[in-house]
Amino acid sequence: MSTNVPWYHLEMPDRLAFMTRHHHAVRNFVVRELPRNHGSPLSPPHIAKALRLDSPLVADLLEDLERHLFFLVRNAGGEVSWAFPVTSDRTPHRLRFNTGEQIFGA
Secondary structure, X not given: OOOOOOHHHOOHHHHOOOOOHHHHHHHHHHHHHHHHHOOOOEOHHHHHHHHOOOHHHHXXXXXXXXXXXXXXXXXXXXXXXXXXXXXXXXXXXXXXXXXXXXXXXX
């Protein structure tokens, strides 16, 4: 049996194996903050500042998360516009949270 299994054939815990605590922090932040950002995507400098991480590290983490086709997508400007289950892009799925935030569903 080959040990070189493509990442998209792995079970969920294995698919998360690439993620460090910083990957999780970035992913959790963008999912939490996109709805609070008034329909706008989140810039890498904003993420870095909020998490007190170096900007080059955040850029690398975003690249990793996007490359694994998992969790987030950046727009043409490099900002995070989509982090499952929410997006700043207009979709037919409008979400309203009991805290008052509104955003589109991914």
